[in-house]
Amino acid sequence: MKADVQERPETASAGHVVADRVIGDVVLAVDNVSLAFGGVKAITDVSFDIRKGEIRAIIGPNGAGKTSMLNVINGFYHPNQGTITFKGKKRSQMRPYIAASQGISRTFQNLALFKGMSTLDNIMAGRALKMRRGLLWQALHWGPALAEEIRHREAVEKIIDFLEIQHIRKAPVGKLPYGLQKRVELGRALAMEPELLLLDEPMAGMNLEEKKDMSRYILTVNDQFGTTVALIEHDMGVVMDISDRVVVLEYGRKIADGTPDEVQRDQRVIDAYLGISH
Amino acid sequence: MLYREAGQFKTSYAADMAIFPIRQDRIGVIALLVFAFVGIPLLAHFQLWPLGSDYFLRAILIPFLILSLAAIGVNILVGYCGQISLGSGAFMAIGAYSAYKFGTGVHIPLEFLGTEISIAPLPMIVSILLGGLMAAIVGILFGIPSLRIKGLYLAVATLAAQFFFDWVFLRVKWFTNYAPSGSVAAPDFYFFGYLVNSPIERYLLCLVFVTIFALIAKNLVRGNIGRQWMAIRDMDIAAELMGIRPLYAKLTAFAVSSFIVGVAGALWAFIYLGAWEPLAFSIDRSLQLLFMVIIGGLGSILGSFLGAAFILILPIFLDQVPHALGVPVTVETVSHLVFIVTGALICYLLIVEPHGFARLWSIAKEKLRLWPFPY
Numbered sequence: 335m336k337a338d339v340q341e342r343p344e345t346a347s348a349g350h351v352v353a354d355r356v357i358g359d360v361v362l363a364v365d366n367v368s369l370a371f372g373g374v375k376a377i378t379d380v381s382f383d384i385r386k387g388e389i390r391a392i393i394g395p396n397g398a399g400k401t402s403m404l405n406v407i408n409g410f411y412h413p414n415q416g417t418i419t420f421k422g423k424k425r426s427q428m429r430p431y432i433a434a435s436q437g438i439s440r441t442f443q444n445l446a447l448f449k450g451m452s453t454l455d456n457i458m459a460g461r462a463l464k465m466r467r468g469l470l471w472q473a474l475h476w477g478p479a480l481a482e483e484i485r486h487r488e489a490v491e492k493i494i495d496f497l498e499i500q501h502i503r504k505a506p507v508g509k510l511p512y513g514l515q516k517r518v519e520l521g522r523a524l525a526m527e528p529e530l531l532l533l534d535e536p537m538a539g540m541n542l543e544e545k546k547d548m549s550r551y552i553l554t555v556n557d558q559f560g561t562t563v564a565l566i567e568h569d570m571g572v573v574m575d576i577s578d579r580v581v582v583l584e585y586g587r588k589i590a591d592g593t594p595d596e597v598q599r600d601q602r603v604i605d606a607y608l609g610i611s612h
Numbered sequence: 613m614l615y616r617e618a619g620q621f622k623t624s625y626a627a628d629m630a631i632f633p634i635r636q637d638r639i640g641v642i643a644l645l646v647f648a649f650v651g652i653p654l655l656a657h658f659q660l661w662p663l664g665s666d667y668f669l670r671a672i673l674i675p676f677l678i679l680s681l682a683a684i685g686v687n688i689l690v691g692y693c694g695q696i697s698l699g700s701g702a703f704m705a706i707g708a709y710s711a712y713k714f715g716t717g718v719h720i721p722l723e724f725l726g727t728e729i730s731i732a733p734l735p736m737i738v739s740i741l742l743g744g745l746m747a748a749i750v751g752i753l754f755g756i757p758s759l760r761i762k763g764l765y766l767a768v769a770t771l772a773a774q775f776f777f778d779w780v781f782l783r784v785k786w787f788t789n790y791a792p793s794g795s796v797a798a799p800d801f802y803f804f805g806y807l808v809n810s811p812i813e814r815y816l817l818c819l820v821f822v823t824i825f826a827l828i829a830k831n832l833v834r835g836n837i838g839r840q841w842m843a844i845r846d847m848d849i850a851a852e853l854m855g856i857r858p859l860y861a862k863l864t865a866f867a868v869s870s871f872i873v874g875v876a877g878a879l880w881a882f883i884y885l886g887a888w889e890p891l892a893f894s895i896d897r898s899l900q901l902l903f904m905v906i907i908g909g910l911g912s913i914l915g916s917f918l919g920a921a922f923i924l925i926l927p928i929f930l931d932q933v934p935h936a937l938g939v940p941v942t943v944e945t946v947s948h949l950v951f952i953v954t955g956a957l958i959c960y961l962l963i964v965e966p967h968g969f970a971r972l973w974s975i976a977k978e979k980l981r982l983w984p985f986p987y
Contacts, residue, residue, distance in 0.1 A: 408853055410849070410852075410853060429852070429857075430852045430853045430855075431852055431853075431854075431855045431856065431857050433853075434853060434854055434855030435855055439853075439854065439855075440853060442850060446847045446849065446850035447846075447847070447850075448842060448843050448845075448846035448847055448850070448851070449846050449847070450842060450845065450846050450911060451839070451842050451843070451846065455839055455842070458836075458839055459839040459840070459842075459843045459851070459854065459856070460854055461836075462836055462839065462840050462843070462854065462855060462856050463854075463855035463856075465836040467836070469832070469837060469864060469868070472831060472832055472835040472836060472837055473828045473831050473832055474831065475831035475834070475835060479835065480626065483625075483629065483835065483836070484624075484625045484626060484629075487625045487629070488625065491625075522854070523854075526854065526855065
C-alpha cells in the first residue's frame with residue numbers, strides 16, 4: 335500500500351507550525367468487532383483503521399461504546415466477534431500486557447494512577463517493560479542494575495521536562511490537583527514509548543488553559559515522536575481541531591468515519607448529537 | 613536547625629536515588645549502625661547499663677531484631693504488594709523446620725523405589741538460607757490463589773496455609789526427627805567453624821542478617837520490581853494495561869516475602885528459642901506480624917522496625933511500670949492490664965495516624981526541617 339502524504343488543514347494547526355506529517359500505512363485495523371456483556375451489546379460490527387502517525391478521534395454520545403472500543407484494542411476485553419490487526423499481526427485472545435509489550439499504551443477516563451507512589455515512580459513504572467535486570471541484580475542495586483535504573487531515569491526526566499511537571503517530581507500523586515494528575519498519567523503512558531497511544535478523554539474536567547496545554551502535548555507527541563494517537567474526547571472543538579480523522583459511534587455502531595469536516599456535515603452525526611425532531 | 617538539607621545539591625541521578633539522600637540522615641544511620649555493631653556488644657561485654665545482665669540482649673534485642681526481619685518480609689507482601697496474608701507464622705515455621713532438617717541431615721526413605729535420599733547435615737548458615745528458600749517455594753504455591761482472589765478472600769486462603777502447616781509440623785513426625793514430645797532442639801550453631809553461643813554473638817549474628825536483608829529489601833522496593841509491586845497494590849488493572857504481569861509481580865512478592873519470613877523463622881527457632889514446638893509458629897504469630905506491619909506503617913521498611921519495637925517492647929515495658937511505681941498489684945493483674953493498655957494504645961494510634969509510625973516519623977522529620985520556624 336502506498337503511503338499517502340496529508341497536509342494538516344490550516345485550522346488544525348492551533349497556533350503551532352506543522353511540517354509535512356507523513357501519514358503511513360494502516361497500523362491498527364479493527365474488523366467487524368462485536369462485544370456484548372450478557373444481553374447488553376456494547377459494540378456491534380464496528381470496523382475502522384488507524385494509520386501510522388495520525389491522530390484518530392473516536393467520538394460519540396455517552397454510552398456509545400467508545401471506552402469499550404479502547405478496552406478491546408488493548409486487550410482488556412475480548413471481542414465476541416471480529417478481529418484486531420496490529421502491525422500486520424492478527425490477534426485473537428490476548429492479555430493486556432502483551433498489547434503493552436507490542437507498543438500500545440493508554441490513559442484512563444477516570445484516573446488510574448498509582449496513588450501511593452510519587453510522580454517519578456509512577457512514570458518510572460511505565461518503563462517496567464523496558465527494564466530487564468533480574469531480581470538478584472536489583473537486590474544489589476549496583477553495577478548493571480544501577481546503570482539501567484539511571485538510564486531509565488534519564489528517559490523519564492525528559493518526559494517530566496516535556497510535560498513541565500518538574501516541581502511535583504517527588505510528590506505523591508494522590509494529593510495532586512486533577513489537571514496535574516492527568517498530565518502525570520500521560521507521562522506514564524509516554525514512558526512506554528508507545529507506537530499507539532490511546533487517550534480516553536484526556537481533557538475531561540479541565541479548564542480552557544489546561545485543555546490548551548494538553549492539546550499542545552498531544553500534538554507535540556504526535557509531531558515529534560511520530561506516535562500514533564487514538565483519542566476519545568467530548569470537547570468537539572478540540573476533536574475537530576487536532577484530529578486527522580474521526581470515527582463516530584452511536585449505540586455501539588459506527589455511524590460515520592472521515593475527516594473532521596466530513597463528519598461535521600454528516601446528517602447522521604448531527605442527528606445523533608442534536609436529536610431528530612419528530 | 614540541625615536537620616536542613618539546604619546547600620546539599622545532587623549532581624547525579626545516583627545521588628538522588630540514594631536510600632538516604634539527606635546528609636543528616638546518613639550520619640544518623642551510620643551512627644546507629646556503629647552503635648548496634650560496636651557499642652552494644654561493648655556495653656554488654658563490660659556489663660554496663662542498660663546491658664548489666666543478659667536479659668536485655670536475650671529478651672529484648674534479639675527477638676526485636678528477628679521479628680523486625682519477619683515484619684520486613686510481611687511488609688513486602690502486605691504493605692508493598694497489597695496482598696493480605698495471615699500465613700506468615702506458617703512461613704516462619706517452614707523456615708525453621710526446613711533449616712532444622714537441613715541442619716541435622718535430611719533422610720528420605722524411598723523404599724518403593726529401592727533407594728533413599730540422604731543429605732548430610734549442612735552448615736547452619738546454609739541451612740537457614742535453604743530454610744528461607746523452602747519457605748519461598750511454598751510461598752509461591754500459596755501465592756497462586758492471589759491471581760484469582762483479592763483482599764479478605766485471599767487472607768482466608770493464606771489462613772489455610774497457616775492451619776495446614778500447623779497440622780503438618782505437629783503430626784508428621786518426620787519433620788521433628790521422630791522426637792516423642794514433638795519438641796525439637798536446635799543443633800549447635802557454628803558460623804564458619806566458630807561456635808555461636810553467648811548472647812552477644814547471637815545478637816551480632818541476628819544483626820548481620822537483619823542489616824543485610826533490610827538493605828536487600830530496600831533495594832528491591834526502590835527498584836523496578838518494587839514499583840511493579842506497588843503498581844499492583846494501587847491499581848492492578850492499570851498496571852496490567854501498562855505491561856506489568858500480575859503473575860510475575862505477585863509471585864515474586866510472595867517468594868521474596870516468604871524467603872525473608874522463612875529466614876526469620878529459622879533464626880527465631882535457632883537463635884531465640886533454641887528448642888521449640890509447632891505452637892511457636894501458630895496463628896498468633898501471624899497476627900502479631902500483621903499488627904506490627906500495620907502499626908509500623910504499610911509500605912515502609914523503617915515501619916517494620918518501629919512496629920516490631922512497639923508490639924514487642926511495649927508489653928515488656930508496661931510490665932515493669934506498676935513495679936517501678938511501687939503500686940501493689942499482683943502479677944496476674946499486671947499481665948491483664950498490659951493487654952488492656954496495649955490494645956487501647958493500638959486503637960488510639962490507628963485513629964490518630966492510620967498510616968502508622970512510619971508516617972508519624974516522616975511528619976516529624978518534615979516539622980524538624982523547618983524548626984524553629986512555623987513554615
